[in-house]
Amino acid sequence: MAVAVGVEVQRGRMVIRNVGLMLSGKLEAPILRADCVVAEGGRIVAVGREQDCDTGRATVVIDAQGCALTPGLIDSHVHPVFGDWTPRQSQLGWIESTLNGGVTTMISAGEVHLPGRPRDIVGLKALAITAQRAYANFRPAGVKVLGGAPVIEQGMVESDFAELAAAGVSLLGEVGLGSVKAGYEAQEMVAWARKYGIQSTIHTGGPSVPGSGYIDADTVLQADADIIGHINGGHTALPLNQIRCLCEGCGRGIEIVHNGNELAGLSALRFARELGQMERVILGTDGPAGSGVQPLGILRMIALLSSLGDVPAEEMFCAATGNTARLRKLDCGMIEVGRAADFVLMDRAQHSAGADLLDSVQKGDLPGIGMVVVDGIVRCGRSRNTPPAERVPVVVG
Numbered sequence: 001m002a003v004a005v006g007v008e009v010q011r012g013r014m015v016i017r018n019v020g021l022m023l024s025g026k027l028e029a030p031i032l033r034a035d036c037v038v039a040e041g042g043r044i045v046a047v048g049r050e051q052d053c054d055t056g057r058a059t060v061v062i063d064a065q066g067c068a069l070t071p072g073l074i075d076s077h078v079h080p081v082f083g084d085w086t087p088r089q090s091q092l093g094w095i096e097s098t099l100n101g102g103v104t105t106m107i108s109a110g111e112v113h114l115p116g117r118p119r120d121i122v123g124l125k126a127l128a129i130t131a132q133r134a135y136a137n138f139r140p141a142g143v144k145v146l147g148g149a150p151v152i153e154q155g156m157v158e159s160d161f162a163e164l165a166a167a168g169v170s171l172l173g174e175v176g177l178g179s180v181k182a183g184y185e186a187q188e189m190v191a192w193a194r195k196y197g198i199q200s201t202i203h204t205g206g207p208s209v210p211g212s213g214y215i216d217a218d219t220v221l222q223a224d225a226d227i228i229g230h231i232n233g234g235h236t237a238l239p240l241n242q243i244r245c246l247c248e249g250c251g252r253g254i255e256i257v258h259n260g261n262e263l264a265g266l267s268a269l270r271f272a273r274e275l276g277q278m279e280r281v282i283l284g285t286d287g288p289a290g291s292g293v294q295p296l297g298i299l300r301m302i303a304l305l306s307s308l309g310d311v312p313a314e315e316m317f318c319a320a321t322g323n324t325a326r327l328r329k330l331d332c333g334m335i336e337v338g339r340a341a342d343f344v345l346m347d348r349a350q351h352s353a354g355a356d357l358l359d360s361v362q363k364g365d366l367p368g369i370g371m372v373v374v375d376g377i378v379r380c381g382r383s384r385n386t387p388p389a390e391r392v393p394v395v396v397g
């Protein structure tokens with residue numbers, strides 16, 4: 001897709017050297033033998049040992065000081081409205097705050113908190129198209145918000161989905177938040193959406209707020225959306241045997257969110273690992289919500305699931321990056337040539353009991369972020385939200 005009006009483009013060439021640990025975002029090889037990455041035009045053009053990379057003609061040189069580098073984190077489940085404002089808890093700047101938690105891409109699961117949100121079909125389509133356009137043209141603090149996710153309602157017909165797709169809408173909001181709650185109704189609309197290249201996600205579990213519905217495992221399986229949205233509930237989770245059925249009964253994305261049931265989240269992770277299908281596990285916050293806004297929500301999920309779920313930290317980073325990029329067909333989330341130059345530089349927090357970054361996360365501590373880069377542009381230095389890290393990258397040229 002062409003870069004939209006109002007979106008800043010990287011000029012020149014960025015070299016990041018002296019990376020102590022290069023996390024790839026790819027489950028099959030989560031740690032790369034590399035200490036250097038080069039970006040140009042917002043894309044990764046080289047990654048490897050510094051002596052093997054063309055580091056000439058650099059306009060920005062960053063000495064990582066031995067910090068770890070991960071792909072920018074992806075929040076698979078957010079509820080934005082417009083700009084960097086959320087009416088849910090009357091907050092401004094929540095997306096900028098989340099950038100300070102290492103998130104460079106957010107995926108809307110519906111702009112459901114808009115006061116007076118239209119529920120008639122022409123109105124919901126207009127809102128989705130407006131939100132898609134607005135976030136394509138404006139990136140709060142540089143964060144890529146994939147917005148414009150309509151909440152489907154009874155009465156929609158196939159041509160509505162064709163029209164939405166033609167207008168640039170590529171996501172459905174959580175199925176089940178509108179009047180379409182029965183499995184057979186959802187199945188038909190999800191299939192129409194898929195036919196026109198629109199991805200779908202479904203609300204799983206008990207109602208999130210008064211007015212939303214209860215969606216059980218049978219309905220989720222029948223609807224067959226691309227992503228089992230908050231498999232651990234938002235907040236109220238299904239019984240664990242139903243969560244196991246969802247993991248075993250289909251091959252769709254297993255989305256675990258911050259604003260869900262933590263026991264259910266850990267259980268879903270265990271079921272996916274027992275099936276040998278860790279590549280299906282992706283992470284979200286489901287914020288803003290009744291639980292508030294969680295600027296460090298994705299980092300907290302990585303630390304929670306790695307420590308209590310006994311999963312190597314480098315694999316949990318994949319669940320917040322490459323797994324999501326693959327399931328969602330995004331051009332970011334992995335450190336490889338041609339991908340978006342979205343990076344987070346981080347290190348073990350000061351005074352963590354862990355021996356290094358990965359060990360500290362496996363012991364449940366959050367890392368300290370020292371820099372975030374989106375599309376080859378530095379968007380923040382030392383995070384104002386994470387605990388301070390031992391080491392911080394330095395711009396040296």
Ligand SMILES: [Zn+2]
Binds near residue numbers: 174204229
């Ligand atoms: Zn939900």
